[in-house]
Amino acid sequence: MSKEAVLLELRHVGKYFGGLRAVDDINIKVESGDLHCLLGPNGAGKSTIFKMIMGIYKPTNGSVFFNQRNVTHLKSWDRVKLGISIKMQTPGVFGELTVYENMKIAVQHFTRHAEVKSEVSRLLELLMIRDLKDELVDNLSHGQQQWLEIGMALACKPKLLLLDEPAAGMGPEETDRTAELIRQLNQQGITILFIDHDMAFVKKLARNTTVLHLGRKFAEGTVEEIETNQQVVDIYLGKS
Numbered sequence: 001m002s003k004e005a006v007l008l009e010l011r012h013v014g015k016y017f018g019g020l021r022a023v024d025d026i027n028i029k030v031e032s033g034d035l036h037c038l039l040g041p042n043g044a045g046k047s048t049i050f051k052m053i054m055g056i057y058k059p060t061n062g063s064v065f066f067n068q069r070n071v072t073h074l075k076s077w078d079r080v081k082l083g084i085s086i087k088m089q090t091p092g093v094f095g096e097l098t099v100y101e102n103m104k105i106a107v108q109h110f111t112r113h114a115e116v117k118s119e120v121s122r123l124l125e126l127l128m129i130r131d132l133k134d135e136l137v138d139n140l141s142h143g144q145q146q147w148l149e150i151g152m153a154l155a156c157k158p159k160l161l162l163l164d165e166p167a168a169g170m171g172p173e174e175t176d177r178t179a180e181l182i183r184q185l186n187q188q189g190i191t192i193l194f195i196d197h198d199m200a201f202v203k204k205l206a207r208n209t210t211v212l213h214l215g216r217k218f219a220e221g222t223v224e225e226i227e228t229n230q231q232v233v234d235i236y237l238g239k240s
């Protein structure tokens, strides 16, 4: 991988909470244009890594590079301005407002006033929820709310989109639509790093995978390589 091809790099990153090494000496490179999955069982350190990429947690050790720039000490908002965006697992939408109003709140930070309406429409179309623009968010299905949140994360026109378990709690149909949406965003040039522990979903989407276990990098490679790695299979069955 050439230096220019790397969009995100974690170098010897660690995060300790008291005596707990939630993330320990992690090195990860995410290539520009990749659809990359952070895979691992509960408590492996995946969300903590996302929070360090986003600037929500400061690493105990190591550095985070974005576009070859050391962003370790930048605030979250400055990272957003550089092109990093996140959709967290916890809900970030306003249930008592409409779909349109939610999107407008996100879009108006990044778009000139005269273009807000058309940008909201463009995103709602992309998210397959344009017909629901006047609906209160509380009335949407779980999947539709998740797509709206992805849309709000897109408002800053990110180069790198972090998705924490984007299909969690969805049925098969919504999961398939979510996979399709993520694939589409990636084809439009957005590099995507997503967290998941559902191997079937990961197989549908990811090109490259980093497997974490107990805060350490356990394995990395293509989905095919990971799937046939006996040690990875074992940690999923609780043998390691």
Ligand SMILES: Nc1ncnc2c1ncn2[C@@H]1O[C@H](COP(=O)(O)OP(=O)(O)OP(=O)(O)O)[C@@H](O)[C@H]1O
Residues within 6 Å of the ligand: 017, 020, 022, 040, 041, 042, 043, 044, 045, 046, 047, 048, 049
């Ligand atoms: N703010 C915190 N204070 C103390 N411990 C924390 C904190 N955040 C996370 N941890 C611990 O760090 C470890 C890694 O947590 P993390 O949430 O990153 O794992 P994860 O791989 O995202 O798990 P899950 O799939 O369950 O979301 C866990 O043992 C967790 O309890």
